[in-house]
Amino acid sequence: MSDGIVYWLQQILNALQLGSIYALIALGYTMVYGILTMINFAHGDVFMIGAFFCFLAATALGLSFAPTLLLTMLGAALLGVVIERLAYKPLRNAPRVSAIITALGVGLFLENFTLALAPYPKHIPPLLENVTWNLGGVSVSSLQVIIIFLSLGLMIVLDYVVHRTPVGMAMRAISWDKTFVPLMGIPVNLIISITFAIGAGLAGAAGTMYALAYPVIDPYMGIMVGWKAFISAVVGGIGNIRGAMIGAFILGGVEIMVAAFFPSTYRDFVAFTLLLLLIVIRPYGILGQPRIQKV
Amino acid sequence: MRKALSLLLFSVLMSLGLTAWSAEKTLNLGVIAELTGDMPAVGASCRNAAEMAVKEINAAGGLQVGKEKMKVKLTVEDNAGKADQSAAAAQKLITQDEVLAIVGPNASRYAIPAAEIAESSETVLITPWSTNPKTTLDTATNQPKKYVFRACFIxxxxxxxxxxxxxxxxxxxxxxxxxxxxxxxxxxxxxxxxxxxxxxxxxxxxxxxxxxxxxxxxxxxxxxxxxxxxxxxxxxxxxxxxxxxxxxxxxxxxxxxxxxxxxxxxxxxxxxxxxxxxxxxxxHYAADNAAPAAKKFIEDYEKTYGAKPDDVAALTYDAFGLLFGAIKNAGKADREAIRNALSTLPSYKGVTGDMKFQADSRDPIKSAVILQIKDGKFTYFTNAKP
Missing domain, CATH: 3.40.50.2300 (Response regulator)
Incomplete structure (x- = not known):
């Protein structure tokens, strides 16, 4: 292959890797918004805690990749449920602003709690033997393949759960109408807990994969990644699951391509200007539907 | 109620008086270090070396200032790896803890804002590790700052x-x-x-x-x-x-x-x-190829903290060495006198080599080393003289 094609294929692969991690986190934002119309700003920090769970499982317990991933997802899911029960449930009928401030507070708590326990950046040992294949000049690492396919797999499972199972139907029902759904015998609290568990579990999976791809983790790692995942969710149409995935891949792609075309200093500036324009053209995001307020 | 108030006032005044009295007997020095944030290892090395330097001088009965020996009191501030908190920490050390001089911060992006505060408050600040030329230069005139020094090359x-x-x-x-x-x-x-x-x-x-x-x-x-x-x-x-x-x-x-x-x-x-x-x-220096004067420091540091001192630790130790020399030469616990003594300090033999401030510069002239990473260790490779 010619050098130019190799170069672009390589950049596309980079974009897919970045996009799949954003997508896994963006799903958590979008699911919680969909069901509670609340932005869970602590979600980026749940992702960070996921990376630390991965660190603990890999070093203290000495587990290999698959059990580490499962344990991290379970741990993060549990954390998500606990946060919802302790911090958000008491505020479910309070003004949205109170819930958002609480979420920010929970995020700060998680950051500083981790900081108090682990002030030094931690190194994640390589859980998988990394093989780099050279396909006609394009370097493909086994890690990249695992991240992209595992993320896609998890997204397909989630899409199935939400659109094809009773639990998913209940989720969609609650997001449609919170007042009358309990009258139909749907256990609202349980469904909300499940939503948080799934969202946080996916953030845990993202934390594990992120920690493997970028194996130096610190308590502040969730802030910027969290914001970018949130932006992905908004671009895709917040509340819409497929939208969040599309938004994440768009953001990952734009970020990589801007750095590839322009001096990389302009990356965030150009990337966010493009996304801003997209929001101006489609205010509800790519797949979002305007919610009609009934008077 | 009245009695309680006057009692409170009395105790406040007493404690103020006591601190003023005890301040006469000690030299207050400050450290600003990156204890939390994105480079905590840098801050930890800086704090460790600072505490070691102060402990050594106090164990020897204190620092000779004029006719009397004075103990050193060290206040360590965390800048949380943030530029604004570095400036705030400098402000606090200068106005609240009334330090005679500050050592740190280390990274240039934190040392530059802290240096601005030290310069405007006319207090000596020595940064151990900030190598960016801007740290010791006045932003407006591009001339050397008066009160900001460094212990490293640029x-x-x-x-x-x-x-x-x-x-x-x-x-x-x-x-x-x-x-x-x-x-x-x-x-x-x-x-x-x-x-x-x-x-x-x-x-x-x-x-x-x-x-x-x-x-x-x-x-x-x-x-x-x-x-x-x-x-x-x-x-x-x-x-x-x-x-x-x-x-x-x-x-x-x-x-x-x-x-x-x-x-x-x-x-x-x-x-x-x-x-x-x-x-x-x-x-700045190679622990495995250091000057004889550095051997004792390296051994003591390893004994106390269980790791070889990195360059930040060595430079912080040297910054304190420079500062102690300047205070001794100044002969009094006065910010201006210390500044003048520091700028005219004769060549100082430090852990990281010999250093001396030129008349028109706050940057010491010293050599660099190239290290190679070999089998998980930093190994001396070659030397580079200015």
Missing amino acids: DPFQGGVLAKFALENLKAKKAAVLYDVASDYNKGIAEVFKANYEKLGGKIVAFETYTTNDKDFSAQLTKIKDAKPDVIFLPNYYSEVPLQVQQAKRLGIDVPFIGSDSWGSNELLTLGGADLNGYYFST
Whole structure:
């Protein structure tokens, strides 16, 4: 292959890797918004805690990749449920602003709690033997393949759960109408807990994969990644699951391509200007539907 | 109620009086260190060495100031790895703790704002590790600041050493640079390296940037790979370099990497592991090839903290050595007198080599070393004189 094609294929692969991690986190934002119309700003920090769970499982317990991933997802899911029960449930009928401030507070708590326990950046040992294949000049690492396919797999499972199972139907029902759904015998609290568990579990999976791809983790790692995942969710149409995935891949792609075309200093500036324009053209995001307020 | 109030007032006055009385007997010195934030290993080394220097002087009965021996009281402030908190910490040490002088912060992006405060408050500040020329220069006039000194060499020197090393020792004709554009230190040395390397006949084929806290460098590294350099210069901090090297290797880049003194933390070895084996960086001193005067410091430090002192620890220790020498020569606990004594201090033999301030500069003239990472250890490779 010619050098130019190799170069672009390589950049596309980079974009897919970045996009799949954003997508896994963006799903958590979008699911919680969909069901509670609340932005869970602590979600980026749940992702960070996921990376630390991965660190603990890999070093203290000495587990290999698959059990580490499962344990991290379970741990993060549990954390998500606990946060919802302790911090958000008491505020479910309070003004949205109170819930958002609480979420920010929970995020700060998680950051500083981790900081108090682990002030030094931690190194994640390589859980998988990394093989780099050279396909006609394009370097493909086994890690990249695992991240992209595992993320896609998890997204397909989630899409199935939400659109094809009773639990998913209940989720969609609650997001449609919170007042009358309990009258139909749907256990609202349980469904909300499940939503948080799934969202946080996916953030845990993202934390594990992120920690493997970028194996130096610190308590502040969730802030910027969290914001970018949130932006992905908004671009895709917040509340819409497929939208969040599309938004994440768009953001990952734009970020990589801007750095590839322009001096990389302009990356965030150009990337966010493009996304801003997209929001101006489609205010509800790519797949979002305007919610009609009934008077 | 009245009685309680007057009692309270009385006790407040008493305690004020007591602190004033005890302040006469001690020398208050301050440290600003990056204890939390993105480079806690740097802050920890700085604090450890500072505490060791002060403990030694107090164990010897204190510092001779004029006719009496005075004990040193150390106040350590955390700047949380933030520029604004560095300035706030300097402000607090100067006004609230009434320190005679400050040592730290270390990273240039924190030392520069703290230096501004020290300069305007007419208090001596010695930064152990900030190599960016701007730290000791007045922003308006580009003349040396009056009260801000450093214990290390500056980047124009270091960048020249590295450019020469890449061309002559590594025989690299084409270099690529990846650096943090949002950080004063990284940006400064990247530009100096580029200028020196091109002046010496080398070609910079890629000059790529990112911003602090980025974790994904794949786009920039792919660009670098496409430019086919012989060597890649990463003038970045110890927590980021391992990520950059690992990602580069995953992209199939197999040219050597070189770094600057920001690599010098032992944490680099913990985080980077075998990926960094064989690479070189310039720094302030080599623990395995130090001057005889440094041996005792290295042994004591290892005994107390269980690790070899890195360059930040050695430079902090030297900053205190300079400061103690200046206070002794000043003969009184007075900020202005200490500043004048420091600028005229005769050549000081420190852990990191001999240093002396020139009349018109706050930057000591001293040499650099190149270390190689070998079997998970920093190993002395060569020396570079100014």
